[in-house]
Amino acid sequence: MADLFPDSLPASTADEPRPDAPLADRLRPRSLSEVVGQEHLTGPEGAIGRMVAAGKLSSMILWGPPGTGKTSIARLLADAVGMRFASISAVFSGVADLRKAFAEADKAAAAGQRTLLFVDEIHRFNRAQQDGFLPFVERGTVTLVGATTENPSFELNAALLSRAQVLILHRLDAAALGLLLDKAEELEGPLPLTPEAREALVASADGDGRFLLNQAETLYAAKIGSDGSGPLDPAALGSFLQRRVAVYDKDREGHYNLISAWHKALRGSDPDAALYYMARMLVAGEEPLFVLRRLVRAAVEDIGLADPQALVQCLAAKDAYDFLGSPEGELAIVQACLYCATAPKSNAAYKAQKAAWQSAKETGSLMPPRSILNAPTGLMKDIGYGKGYAYDHDADDGFSGADYWPDEMERQTFYAPVERGFEREVRKRLEYWAKLRAERRGGE
Template identity: 50%
Template structure:
């Protein structure tokens, strides 16, 4: 739960998140997979030996809180930097403070919020101080550390993954706020459910909503807050959505895999989640076109047409009318027969060409627009397929000399590709007969 939970004696004048900041691990709501009995962070605290760590998770789940509790548990000084506002100069100043603490016999936790915002040189600047033991480093990030944190720094820190708070955990947070600070605030069960929905797993957002609700209820003289009051009195923002981070790519991955898995309801859910969160619908339309090619292909060629038509329709109508076209395309793709044969064939051909030598075009396949080229034999003995039985030049070869038949394209026994497979098998039989003759 980021930055929240209780002190034993909260100050009514303090912001709610500060008033409810936890004083121990036992007061933290959420992250039981890390701080429950026998869990990794709990064991680390109980060991008495702090270590550098990176706390990775969405906003409002407790990264700063856990960093502060780490310093408190081990009796360390706590220095916090925000990578958004700090630079090399701030890092040096923090290290000077840590040296002063050490001279007085005090060790230091250096907490860097949004560590992914530091560039490579700034992250490298932390390494000597972490390696020397001057500071124990704790970083917080909403982005995947594998991509956003230097490997050298990453290798010196244990990564802990934090999770969004569940609905029950958010309700527990509401009860705690009412018991400790907002004792006069009465919420109907439906109002609590509304706030929980808009908090979307973010404890800090939940506390901000509670503060806004309390202020509005006092001003209006409302005895019990209802969902209707919340809708009228508050500006309820859309659900959490990071348009460029892991949350975005996780959701587009879920959409793609739901289509591939032939589950139209799940595909619709992820599509609407992304649209609701503010994702660029044009990006979604491009991904939908890719799904048609990658996962359906020639098993149902209409899928590509449907996907392209949906993209065109969205360009013409915009949102919200054009959203329906994307939804219809996603449904069609989800229920269409699936084949990745074309996708696999292309990847295999590309890999082969990249590592293979440059092979000459066979003489009979070469273009011959001039007399000189014709005299050199270009195009000689080429068999025009339309003049052959079944419009197929049985036994002819179209690959470079010495190159074995790769058979990259392997149709699946679904949709139109089952008929394509039958046709290819027939043509190969004609080739064998022609070569025997």
Template identity: 60%
Template structure:
């Protein structure tokens, strides 16, 4: 197997990125893919039988696709010949096939690893077929895209698709323990910050190692908390121009007057900003935002009126269009207030960031290809319109994630009826869950 680090002319004493130093030396060192490389997994069985088939490794970034391909070549006694579909064309493919032909003549096999294989066009993908069929190369392609849509049926029929998983918390923790064992240093992180570091990686082992390397480079002794970690590893948001402080102060006063249901104060600050030369379209955008953030579903017409006022100003311009903006401003200020949707949105965004790339449950995934059906997509899905009350009560969150309750309408305005419906659905969901429990 080619040592790319040595091939670059670097000796063992040259600095290496942590991700390279911790690259697995054997398949058993690969973390998080036991369903493929374990003794009972398809790759594990191939190596045990000393018979390696062409395959497509499909999975998110940083989960070990390239490493697995390198180790497969070593385990099967094949020459590892890597190319990237991003940087390669027909000429590069021909050269790779020529190299494989020459190796075969001297009794040496080739594992041709093609990174980002989905980026090759149909003709280029077809070019692999005769060399795969004749056994000149064992093709291992890597892709982050669904092979059902991105690869030719002819090529797929000659390759097994291996689905790699994003690294879960347990696997990421193992990587961090390896980092500490390799470097002899303990990551200066509190337990909460350590969890945050893994959340930042979003299932990407390579990215986690890069983050860990940054933490180690800080040379800190006191453990960092999550806020300190975020400041060190994230770019700082740009500050506002200080010459525009008054502009933002007035915008804040306008927004808080609307939230406080004071139409007179809201109109005052609105007009102060107009007199100061503020762009009315900026104010139109603020009014639309406030209708959504402060009124929400307590009065669904508020957002519609705000949007129409903005369009009216675009048609009429000043000064006639400014009256429409004042109309909308007074409407949203005197509307019942609810930030339930806004609060739910923030909670959902936080949850989405923490859970990263968790897949939807398989029963709600469409299965337009036979491969996707074999993987269990759409199995057991219930069409809600065919259920009692048009409500199936099925789970729509990712498998393994607890059900969340982000949206909590407080009953203001029209949200009273929404709250009643949601309470009914919650009871119905619990009833259906009890009915589906196995009888003892």
């Protein structure tokens, strides 16, 4: 529902909004060419532009952040190709509303009128409700245009996705948001802002056009500067208006996107980028203990024995946060993040785990060599348990070179330490032991 322009008005561009309507409503585009920031879709070479030029629409899912024009595009699409426009919201609608919408579309089709059915927040319908669209889309009763802020591949079922194009709307950039402010000033007059404050206002919108226009309307309503006090600078603007809260649903795609970006920045040894993405999560309300759990995972997956202290640092940060609480304890999380980002990297332990697990699944229940099995009973000694075991501490260099693998298996190599950090020393040890093993096994 949080689109750039409201969906309460008829689709026809001939209908003018009321003079007292919200600024965003009065500035709603009258044609697809007036939609800002989505030219990759609405332009002549865009998917929507091509469909309109051909005069035939296919069903589509409009996926994008709030305030980027999804509802406006749907309304204007119906106008552009002469279709009847019908709209429902998955937040407020149920099965009865869907049946009514489809029945009305059937009647319109019988009269020769095609229907564009716009479904806002379509991801909020459950899988069974989504399946209910399929027969009506397949036989052409409606052309479905769904709008969602969530990743369709996670939230919509495959059958529905196979019948609709997914079109991605971009977060509005500074140029697009500036164009919206230009339109507002053409209608309402100059905003009472210094150039720097105007830039700060655009930045505060975080890509949401509706939020930006609502902020501008607040400034106009307050009649800032009418008392001769002059325009607001960035500091004064910040004390007067609120920033838009960053989009971050803890169980949605924004959450997973930031986690992915943060983990890859840690892995890529970019401490500043890692700190930035971690700050994004924590400022948006992520649980610090979740962040710490992900740091521990990075320490064992991407650093491992290249720097064994990384895991120690992360667990110490967890203890420090438990001890200090927020906000003081967050500095310990920062320290652990920076340590991991600047540590030498190795995924040798991670790869070794994968290979060893796979081998264990494939080899089943192979017995270890009898020489390394305990023999607590006389019978077990009689059948050879423990016979010939070489006690490593009695061998030269504390290394016997014995074969510890099942008789039916060749020796495997799962762990291959890298030439970085502490693993360089581990590698030297393994190479030395391999040399001794070859010498001593060869001499038997």
